[in-house]
Amino acid sequence: VEASIPEPQREAWTKNQFDGFKNKDEFEKEVVRHVETTLARSMFNCDDVAAYSATALAFRDRLIKDWNKTQQRQTFTDSKRIYYLSLEFLMGRALDNAMLNVKGKDIAKSALDELGFRIEDIIGQENDAALGNGGLGRLAACFLDSMASLNYPAWGYGLRYRYGIFKQEIIDGYQVEVPDYWLDFNPWEFPRHDVTVDIQFYGHVRKSQDANGKTVANWEGGETVTAVAYDMPIPGYDTPSTNNLRLWSSKAASGEFDFQKFNSGEYESSVADQQRAETISAVLYPNDNLDRGKELRLKQQYFWVAASLYDIVRRFKKSKRAWREFPDQVAIQLNDTHPTLAVVELQRILIDKEGLEWDEAWAIVTATFGYTNHTVLPEALEKWPVGLFQHLLPRHLQIIYDINLFFLQSVEKRFPDDRDMLSRVSIIEESQPKMVRMAYLAIVGSHKVNGVAELHSDLIQTTIFKDFVKIYGADKFTNVTNGITPRRWLHQxxxxxxxxxxxxxxxxxxxxxxxxxxxxxxxxxxxxxxxxxxxxxxxxxxxxxxxxxxxxxxxxxxxxxxxxxxxxxxxxxxxxxxxxxxxxxxxxxxxxxxxxxxxxxxxxxxxxxxxxxxxxxxxxxxxxxxxxxxxxxxxxxxxxxxxxxxxxxxxxxxxxxxxxxxxxxxxxxxxxxxxxxxxxxxxxxxxxxxxxxxxxxxxxxxxxxxxxxxxxxxxxxxxxxxxxxxxxxxxxxxxxxxxxxxxxxxxxxxxxxxxxxxxxxxxxxxxxxxxxxxxxxxxxxxxxxxxxxxxxxxxxxxxxxxxxxxxxxxSSDRCINEYAEEIWNIEPLAV
Ligand code: NTF
Structure with a gap:
């Protein structure tokens, strides 16, 4: 708001709007301009890579216009948004998809032809955005396509891995892994150096009394890492709706602490701090249907979830609504248990930072979240050692214990005769070492839980989550059979x-x-x-x-x-x-x-x-x-x-x-x-x-x-x-x-x-x-x-x-409409 142009100067802006290309000649002009100015090349040294870059930039310019309009409209109407939290987005290439969605591929084809290039070769220059392992990550990508195509106000939130899924080489019949450094030239992302969030790890919790004698918890000390937003436009098919995928990148927090280190000659350890911070978003874990419980993975999860929630809450607070309206404005979908800490983080924000009472806060939290389960394989169900939590996220562990306490109390009241029930459904597994069961936390913290095909949704209700069906009733559990986008998977x-x-x-x-x-x-x-x-x-x-x-x-x-x-x-x-x-x-x-x-x-x-x-x-x-x-x-x-x-x-x-x-x-x-x-x-x-x-x-x-x-x-x-x-x-x-x-x-x-x-x-x-x-x-x-x-x-x-x-x-369109109606309670918003 502070940066908005005063009324009298706005006319100069309106009449100078960039409209993007409308025909082949205008497109050619855009390509040549990008080759010569943005890329500082010419017709004497324009290879396929340069031609790809210029083509991508021309289409990007088109997308940005619609993207800005879409975002402005969402802000202006203050409509409910769905936030899709996924640790994986297996997007593949963007150019072909962008050309088809804005119906500009024919123009591009004949223009590139005239400029001396074959469109297939140009498309082939792009690195895949391979920020996922398999089905789970590709599903998230299809969902983004459908949400935009159906005009839902939706944001994706994920991590901007420097290395996506490794490249596979076969040498003498064996798999060899090669790092996938994909960011050399990525015209599809916009660094938002002004959108940053400081994320805290480790430290300790201090309890004190506020002015009214109420006990408040304060989490302090430890390590701080900064999250920087990178945005990618997600165009819908045959609609101006262009949604946002926000990926967080980690970097060292630029506090005075660093300065002191530099000045006192601790140059090397200061650089080491920097590298440690950047490690968080460095690499996608390459396991599919397997949980390996590494500390850095939990750090990734909290880093991403905390930055995303800060962003979501900041956006909500702009509307100056009462907190109880939060679930009317915000729906958050947990793609598997990877983002389950979001449940705890939102509860923490509401009680520790915003001063809400536990019950009021908890009602908001559970009305906000939905959880999708994607597997029944025991080796894939996430569990984290309590000790690791205590060390890395001490305040979150306390809140998890409280969530569990209140949950178990309610279970005990309803099933006083079932002695084993409490230990079976406890969020804390009483094993050696004790473990936090993330799927149980996700169920308790959400208002809907869904499987991804009929058989699978039946299985979760009759096997791994059977007790929770008894506790909450069958209505909390539902099925949304997966789908795929016909745009990429047929048309393209x-x-x-x-x-x-x-x-x-x-x-x-x-x-x-x-x-x-x-x-x-x-x-x-x-x-x-x-x-x-x-x-x-x-x-x-x-x-x-x-x-x-x-x-x-x-x-x-x-x-x-x-x-x-x-x-x-x-x-x-x-x-x-x-x-x-x-x-x-x-x-x-x-x-x-x-x-x-x-x-x-x-x-x-x-x-x-x-x-x-x-x-x-x-x-x-x-x-x-x-x-x-x-x-x-x-x-x-x-x-x-x-x-x-x-x-x-x-x-x-x-x-x-x-x-x-x-x-x-x-x-x-x-x-x-x-x-x-x-x-x-x-x-x-x-x-x-x-x-x-x-x-x-x-x-x-x-x-x-x-x-x-x-x-x-x-x-x-x-x-x-x-x-x-x-x-x-x-x-x-x-x-x-x-x-x-x-x-x-x-x-x-x-x-x-x-x-x-x-x-x-x-x-x-x-x-x-x-x-x-x-x-x-x-x-x-x-x-x-x-x-x-x-x-x-x-x-x-x-x-x-x-x-x-x-x-x-x-079609993933059918699937997204089901989520929108049954879980998110959200309406399309045409631009
Ligand atoms: C996968 N789950 C399942 O294995 C696939 O059958 C399913 O199609 C996709 O999810 C999408 O729903 C996982 O990758 C995970 F992480 F849950 F194990």
Missing amino acids: ANPRLSELIASKTGGYDYLKDLTTLNKLEQYVDDKAFRKEWAEIKYANKVRLAKYIKSTLDITVNPAALFDVQVKRIHEYKRQQLNIFGVIYRYLQIKEMSAEERKKQAPRVSIFGGKAAPGYWMAKQIIHLINNVGSVVNKDPDVGDLLKVIFLEDYNVSKAEIIIPASDLSEHISTAGTEASGTSNMKFVLNGGLIIGTCDGANIEITREIGQENIFLFGTLSEDVEDLRHNHTYGKHAVDSGLQKVFDAITSGKFGDANDFGALVSAVRDHGDYYLVSDDFQSYIDTQKMVDEEYKNQEEWVSKCIRSVARMGFF
Whole structure:
């Protein structure tokens, strides 16, 4: 307000508004201007990188206009906002997305052409913003796209990691990790050096009496680190709404303390302080579905949460409303338990800083937060040692103890006869050492808890959070099945298919209401349409085949069935089942006569995905896949019948090439382990079929597209426990087909058998926790069905079209509307 221009001078501002380019010529002018002035280059030294930079800057200018307007409008109307707190945002590239969302890609394409560049090459220059591990981070990115596209006043809050998820190299069949320094040139972020928050760690709590004799807690001393805001514009599709993603970067607090150190000759230790501060936002933890409990991770969490809440509260206070109106203005969604400290921090602000009474404050807190659970895997549920909390966040630990005390008191009143209940639901686990159970804290501190697919939401209510359903009633728990943005995952990744769909459904409006895809169903029997459809799939496969040739120097036949499994490598996702199946197929081919071989359907098995650097078993799986590939791919008996490909460094931009090229994708987790999965949705939406287990969103995909259009197999989730029990008591013999696979591995056919001993014995000797042996036969049988059905291409393509037509439900727009209505109580605000 202090910086606003006085009335008489505003006219000069209004008449000089920058409007951005409106046509090709204006765009060209913008690009040339950026090359020559912003980048200080010329037509004599403009390479692809410079052309990318200038193009990005021109589109950025466009976005900023809408972004400013959107933010001004949100401030002016003082409407309720949703704040999405996520430690991961797996955004991928921004330029293509920005061009498509503002409908400027055609202009850019012809302009760049005239200036001497191919738009695909220019798009390819951008580094992925890879600030996430997998599904959880990509979901957050899809949500940002949907919130902006649906005009919800929404902000994302996260960390600005200097290093995103590592880059994966495959050397001699092994994964090697390379740091991902992605910030060299990032035109999409705006440093806000004026938006900073000082964050405190360690120290101690002093209690004193205020003027009214009330005890107040004061947290003082310790270390201070400064959070600096970096903002990224998030454009909506075909709307001026442009939301903000605010990422915090850490730097040393510039207090007098530093000065004294410099002056007193402690230069080195002063620089060391600086580095310690910068370490907080230096690196994304590379684990997917695993909690490792490192102190720096807890520091990251508090740093990010405290800065975000300070920002949110500061914004709320500008409106001068009463505190009890806070939940009418602010909704905060916790993406998993990573931001759960926000619950404690808001309670601390309200009672320690703003002087509210506990109960009044707590009512505000619980009305503000919602919590999304993304996993039931015990190793992924966050717990922090009480001692670490005491050391790092002493005041927060006190508040957690109080939250727990009041919670347990209320439980005891309602269930006086259930003696075990209190210890079961306590936020503090009475173990050695004692632990803070973050999921329980998140449940107690939120008004809604949701899972991410129907089966998963049922499972959390009947297993890990069962007691809380008894305590709070079923209404506090709900399901919001995940979704994906059709803008990136169809329109951007598969432009030709998008164009074909638009030509049949009446334009690109289907991108705003994905349920209108159902209009496609009437063309299933249209031969010409099917032919066009098949041609597009083939072209996408040719593109992937070229990519495989250029990166791995392996020739694959685009007419073969492309069978794809790309996702983080994890035992529960069972890439080992897939590769064992591939080995089985190979052994069968080897046994066949030349005549029999001719009848076989050729296949390319494509894998991709990163293993967490400390996950040894996952790395063994990668190694086995690569070794199998190097044997199979050069075996003359096999030829085109089978190729095994491991694509290096799977990420969002590679997914955009791989997914549209798949005929069959694998989503084969042990039933009950994959909370939802979202790539399953992407593959079907791009006209590929699925082989999968009855797990996560596969179940709802089946319900939507029909069971005749999906290849389901394997154990059901309700039977998993009994089967595991059988293994424990030795009541299971390894499947005979799988035994042949193991024999081949142990004979050294795929390299030193010792290398893969652990993979074999996990199944054979150590209880087969993921039920690979139990599901092997039905997996192989189902793959046989796939082979047969793929031979009938007309029927196969019909299935693909029908499936796509029925995928409307899986748009992240549907998903965000459900959150908005059921959890956030928030309305769209058109700009
Ligand atoms: C993941 N969870 C699940 O494993 C996926 O099934 C799901 O699709 C995504 O979340 C998004 O909901 C996690 O990454 C975590 F952190 F919870 F383990």
